[in-house]
Amino acid sequence: MRSSNVIEAYILIAVEPKPAMADIEKRIMKFRRLYELVEVLGPYEIMAKFRFRNKEQLIKILDELSRIEGVKDYLVLITTKKLKSKIS
Secondary structure, X not given: OOOOOOEEEEEEEEEOXXXXXXXXXXXXXXXXXXXXXXXXXXXXXXXXXXXXXXHHHHHHHHHHHHOOOOEEEEXXXXXXXXXXXXXX
16 A cells, blocks of 8 residues: 555656667666556557655656657656555
8 A cells, every 4th residue: 555645656658769669668677666667559658657755756767767868758647546456
C-alpha cells in the first residue's frame, strides 16, 4: 500500500528513431525510483512508472530523461487517487 506522501507518476515516452528504443530502455532502467517499465502501443512507445517522495525527485528524473538522445517527447501523468489495485 502506498503512503499518502508518495507521488506516483506514469511517464509516457516517445522515441525517435525507433532503433534507439533498446538503448533508451536500458538507460531508463538505471533511473532511481523506477517501479515499472513497459513498451506500449500508441503515440508513445514506452511507459515508465515511478514513485517519488517529493516533486524535486520527479523534476530530477524529467531532467535526466530530457537529456537522453532519442527521447522525442514525454507526457507525465501523476496519480491522484487509486481506485483499484490487483496484486498478481
